[in-house]
Amino acid sequence: MDDIHFEHTISVGQVVNIRAKVNRAFNTSMEVGVQVSCEDLFTDRHWRVCHAYATFVTQRTNTGEKVTLKPVLPQTQREQVEYSVAAERRRVRMVHDDIIRDLLSHGSVQQVETAVDNAVAAEKTKVESVELVLPPHANHQVNTFGGQIMAWMVNVATIAASRLCQAHPTLRTIDMFTFRGPSQVGDRLLLRAIVNNAFKNSIEVGVRAEAYQEEGPNRHINSAFMIFEVLDDHRKPCTLPRIRPEPLEGERRFQEAVARKKIRLDRKYIISRTQGEVPLSVPWDPRNQVYLSYNNVSALKMLAARNNWRLSSEKDKVRLYTLELKSMLSFKVESEVDVPAHRAFCLLAEMSNRPNWDPHYRKCELIHRVDDDDFLYRVVTPSVRHGAVGSQTSAGQGEGILQDFILLASKRRPCSSGDPYVIALRSVSLPTHPPTEGYNRGEVLCAGFTILETKNNMSLISYYNQASPEVLPYISTDIAGLSSSFYHNFCSCSQYLTQNRLQLTAEEQTGQYQSTNMDTPTCDSLSVGLSGTQL
Incomplete structure (x- = not known):
């Protein structure tokens, strides 16, 4: 179960609505998205309680x-x-424990006072x-409901938090946790809770659940970390x-709680950032690299998945699309090329050849x-401050006045058939x-390529870029059809x-090229001619 953040509480007499749907099935696992909302029958008010995976x-x-x-x-x-x-959330889950170990090994957490x-x-x-x-606690396979185990764990965690704050705490977050094994009807569940750390306005309580029969050893089936707050009037x-x-x-749990808080803050700051927030750049830190990478790839995937792109211009099957969302204008350049998708991916991911x-x-x-x-x-x-982008004189007029970017480039191969x-x-x-x-x-908010394999060993290449309001005038000539710089660059x-498709094939035949070991991904940008401040 991924992190669960409770945005609001639910009171007696209010109606709870729960929606669940399978988002994706992998070979032997599936991700299910769950949305919990609440409504007040007397005021006709609706609000979201939490969203979990x-x-x-x-x-x-x-x-x-x-x-399968x-x-x-x-x-x-x-x-x-x-x-x-x-697929990106799956990557984050797989490295979650490694991130905590890395934080602790680098000594970047609070020392015990x-x-x-x-x-x-x-x-x-x-x-x-x-x-x-x-029996009422178990499903048709006689295994205990995961939700029932969570409810029991929340009960003991609430008591532990109450003993520290001597008040009625409110559960805010349950950290990502894994069910290590099942329990069945007839098992006894031993639940232990203790406060790991207390911050200025929050408490982390660690809970451990073990199952046992009358005979035999205890089985560790789950551990969870729950965050509580105490609210005033x-x-x-x-x-x-x-x-x-x-x-x-206890000192180990104390320090790990600090590491988990650091991770929660990173996720909240990076993943939940909105497009209107300034600056667009977020600080790079080796300890938040997993979430920056997740945000980088997921933002491009979400932009590509939108279905309201509008065709603005087309020339020789090279198409320019636009998408307007509030103050953000996004554009997409798309065309099919006679190059296998994995070849195009490796070539575009080779940064050193970009000037070619x-x-x-x-x-x-x-x-x-x-x-x-x-x-x-x-x-x-x-x-783009000198000359009109896309014009033949813009490069000359802009000599000496350059623009630089610090970019995180993240590349991903398909997770399954049909993925780009x-x-x-x-x-x-x-x-x-x-x-x-x-x-x-x-600054670049979101940009990059998707490369999808099509019929006859060809590939559909799409370049995306979210343009900030400052650069809209510079790409308006292409969007209006007054210029075709996007076509020439594509x-x-x-x-x-x-040209390099045949060369790569020849190198592969001589064993000099390995497409699976590319070290350098692509930079952004189909062309500065499309957007002077985007790559």
């Missing part, structure tokens, strides 16, 4: 064979968005309870007392290779690379891909 895994057959799930086919735009982004005045001893918050699993969080952890094991086909491309400097899929670049392009290759870009800020004199620092890109 649960992962279900298939069980093997009686003969031990794996059960049928694919889910999205029908609506919203379903397509959830389907596409589900043992001499805090009026600190409450953690052992005073301990709670232990035993529950018997009865004005519904504002109260200041809470500090906690004094137990030696060794993009006349507006000046310089690209690899700052840092994060991992096999994510890279940081500094890119230099002509500025993705090369996503967004701006980040680096303390080691501040804005410099002589360059205008530009033709140059297509020619580059086609």
Whole structure:
């Protein structure tokens, strides 16, 4: 179960509405999205309570064979968005524990303070309870409902939090957690809770659930971390007392709680940012790289999944689309090329060859290779402050006045058949690379390529870019049909891909080329001619 953040509470007499739908099925697992809302029958008021994602895994057959799930086919735009982004959420789940270990190993968490005045001893918050699993608590497979286990865990966690704050706490968040194993009817569930850490306005309570029979050892079936707040009469969080952890094991839980809080803040700041927030760039930090990468790829996937793109111009099967959303104008350039999708992906992901086909491309400097899929670049392009972008004189007039970008480039191969290759870009800020004199620092909110395999070993290449209001005048000539710079740049890109298609095939035959080990992804931008401040 992914993180659950409770936005509002539910009172007695109010109606709860729950909607669930399978977002995507992988080989042996599926993601289910759950939305919980509430309504007041007397005031006709509706509000959202929480939105969560649960992962279900298939069980093997009686003969031990794996059960392969049928694919889910999205029908609506919203379903397509959830389907596409589900793969990114899956990546985040798989590295969640590694992120916490990395934070702790680098010593970047709060140290335990043992001499805090009026600190409450953690052992005073301990709670232990035993529950018997009865038939009403189990499903048709005689396994205990996951929701029932969560409810019991919330009960003991609430008592533990109450012993610290001596008030009635409100549950705000349940951290991502995994059901490690099932429990059945007749099991006894031993539930233990203790306050791990107390921050200024919140409390983290750790809960451990073990199942056992009359004979046999205890089985660890789940652990969870729950965040509570105490609200005053004005519904504002109260200041809470500090906690004094137990030696060794308690200190470990204390520090891990700080790491989890850091992760929650990163997710809230990065993933939930809206397009209207300024600046567009978010600080790069190795500890938040997973969520920056998630946001980078998911933003491009959500932009590509929209179904209200409007065709603005077309020339020789190269199409320019636009999409207007409030103050944001997005554009898409799309065409089919006679190059296999994986070849096009590797060629566009090779940054060093960009000047071969993009006349507006000046310089690209690899700052840092994060991992096999994510890279940081500094890119230099002509500025749009001189001349009309797309005109033949714009490059000359802009000499000496350049624009640079610090970009996170994230590339993804298809997760399953029918998925596109993705090369996503967004701006980040680096303390080691501040804005410099002589360059205008530009920002990219969302841009990149999707490459989809089509019939006859061809590929459909789409370039996307979200343009900020400052650059709308510079791309209006292309959108209005007064210029065709988008066409010439895409033709140059297509020619580059086609020419290198045969060369790559020859290299592969001699064993000199391995498409699965590309180290450098693409930078953004089909062309500065389309948007001077976007790559």
